Amino acid sequence: MKVIIVGCGRVGSRLALRLAARGHNVTVIDEVREAFLRLGAGFAGVTQHGSGLDVEVLERAGTAGADIVMALTTGDNRNLMVAQLVKQRFGVERAVARLHDPVRAAKFRELGVETLCTTTVLEGLLELYALNGHFPELPGEMSVSGDAGELEN
């Protein structure tokens, strides 16, 4: 699967490492070159320096052939614009925007943009913790309390 990740922050870099380790074709875009340091030396994917809103940068990253684009920068609006841009300009079918604001997440889902809202996810997990006394089991090696050991490199 060809995956493009826009934003090499904590989530972007860890996700990129995880997917690349599973053998997927991963390209990470970030406009700050130093952000790629988070990937460490063992990253099997590709990095593309530049803005995820820049059509030429997206072209060079091979967006036209991507199966999925994930917009994971720190800005909600930026992520929403990236997700809509790759759909409109490159015909990418699956594009998801990570958002902090639940209102925007809900409204843009109504507009056909796939969104994942960190606030509502966290809220839901904490509610389950409050009700059940423990966090729910998550698939695979993911753990709600963190897994710093595995990705150190």
Add this chain to the structure above:
Amino acid sequence: MAYAIIVGGGKIGYYLARSLINNDYEVLLMEKSAAQYRSLSADLGDVVMQGDGCDPLTLKKAGIERADLLVAATGDDPDNLIVSQMAAHCFGRTRIIARINNPDNGELFEHLGVHERISGTTAILNLIGQKVSRAPVVLLGALERSNIEAVELILNEGSPLIGAQLSEINLPKDTLIISVLREGHAMLPNAGMVFEKDDVLIALIPPELESALREFIV
């Protein structure tokens, strides 16, 4: 009195607010940052509101339901896009104009339903282009969602039109001369008018005629 909400209190938002107030608009200028909000409200008072224009509740509090116009005027294209989309999606009837900082984003905005846009960069480039070029055909602007544009036709030395009478020349079909500028004065064209060197003709034309007209007046 028409009511306008401006999102983004930077230079553009601030001067736009002042100019709309002078044009008898009721204006609300929305600014997200607390520091910028304070400095704006020291100057403009109650016209300024602190808030995030991406938030529908804030837009509602600002009175978007009775607003005639919303201008997304921040210096950030993603912000202007999301403000425009949010306002259009949640409150359909308000007219929306978005500022675009990077002209390359125009196509995406159009595709996403943000039909009225102003690009500062494009406007400045056009103005500088007009200043420095002696190109005989200068684009003044395209009419929104139509296939007509306004152009200036400059009669430089050697143009075959100089000395000709308007009624004698066979302008390309669909060219409409709406005004002639001579020595700083605008005149309405009439059939007996004789063109002079350095006359500037303002015309409405279909875009594909631009090059034909260039041939015609040089």
